[in-house]
Amino acid sequence: MTRTKKTVPVALITGGAKRIGKAIAIRLANRGYAIALHYHSSKAEASATARRIRQRQGHCELFCCDLSDPAAVCSLIKSVLKTFSRLDILINNASVFKPGPLKDARVSELDRSYAIHLRAPYILMQEFASLQKRGQIINILDTKISQNAVTHVPYLLFKKALADLTRLAAVELAPAFRVNGVCPGPILAPEGKISDYLKNAARTVPLQKSGSPEDICDAVEMLIDHNYMTGQLLFEDGGAHLL
Ligand SMILES: NC(=O)c1ccc[n+]([C@@H]2O[C@H](COP(=O)([O-])OP(=O)(O)OC[C@H]3O[C@@H](n4cnc5c(N)ncnc54)[C@H](OP(=O)(O)O)[C@@H]3O)[C@@H](O)[C@H]2O)c1
Incomplete structure (x- = not known):
């Protein structure tokens, strides 16, 4: 059980064990947030991230949950509140990036993408x-929501839907909650992809380079700091959404 004071703000990051979620968790811990770090299968990486945060005097507790199980998802916020007594920021970052055009993607993949995204x-x-009573929600989307590339149809379909939900929630949950989205361009190659993946992706971006997890953290921090912003979708993508 954590020993954070009730005055310390708390951020929950889904899929926070590694990659972009880990970078966001570390950035927010450095800003003084206690971190509720959600993971599913990456227990070792989640523990390593928590250790790193604690080594710098930060607070971090781990929460394991399969986001494809609605009952488990339902109890995740309650578990965080039981541990920390408060929650200030929710970052919906977890994702499954599985290729598949409409003709090939199985209905089971559509169901999984719906469940996670x-x-x-x-x-x-x-x-x-x-x-x-109040808080902030940041949904991590994808620059591709502005286009109709058909390589990852189940993924993109529900990222687009989450972008719409971001705006709907911004209206419904105001003024108590601000709800925004970050739309990353090419940041990290999918796990197991060859090293040229990012180089090739960068060539298709106006700024001719890929971004870094730190760029996504900058966007998250900007949304946190701008108190009059809600319903924004911030494209952190080197201009990719313009094409
Ligand atoms: N990487 C990029 O260049 C890029 C580009 C555009 C948009 N994005 C968006 O940015 C976000 C982060 O990207 P990323 O590449 O770092 O993500 P990622 O590695 O593909 O996935 C993040 C985490 O999602 C969790 N997850 C997957 N299925 C789950 C399930 N059933 N239950 C619970 N958690 C589950 C996994 O946690 P465990 O490992 O613990 O199982 C995984 O580590 C995503 O929303 C992605 O769509 C990324």
Whole structure:
């Protein structure tokens, strides 16, 4: 059980064990947030991230949850509140980036993408808004929501839906909650992809380079700091959404 004071703000990051989620967790811990770090299968990486945060005198507790299980998702916010007594920021970052055009992607993949990219964030936002008086929600989307590339149809379909949910929630949950999105361009190659993946992706971006997890953290911090912003989708993508 954590020993944070009730005055310390708390951030929950889904899929925070590694990659972009880990960078966001470390950045927010450095800003003084106690971190509720959600993970599913990456227990060792989650523990290593928590250790790193604690080594710098930060607070971090781990929460394991399969986001494809709606009952488990329903209890995640309550578990965080039981541990920390408050929640200030929810970052819906977890994702499954599986290729598949409409003709090839199985219905089971459509169901999985719906569960991770839309249903879980929906439930978490709903629980957060009903159990806390105020807060902020940041949904991590994708620059591709502005286009119709058909390489990852189940993924993109529900990222687009989450972008719409971001704006709907910004209206419904105001003034107590601000709800925004970050739309990354090419940041990290999918796990297991060859090293040229990012180089090739960078060539298709106006700024001719890929971004870094730190760039996404900058966007998250900007949204946190801008008190009059809600319903924004911030494209951190080297201009990719303009094409
Ligand atoms: N990487 C990029 O260049 C890029 C580009 C555009 C948009 N984005 C967006 O940025 C965000 C972070 O990207 P990323 O590449 O760092 O993400 P990622 O590595 O693909 O996934 C992040 C985490 O999602 C969690 N996750 C997957 N299925 C889950 C499930 N059933 N239950 C619970 N957690 C689950 C995994 O946690 P465990 O490992 O613990 O299982 C995983 O580590 C995502 O929303 C992604 O769509 C990324």
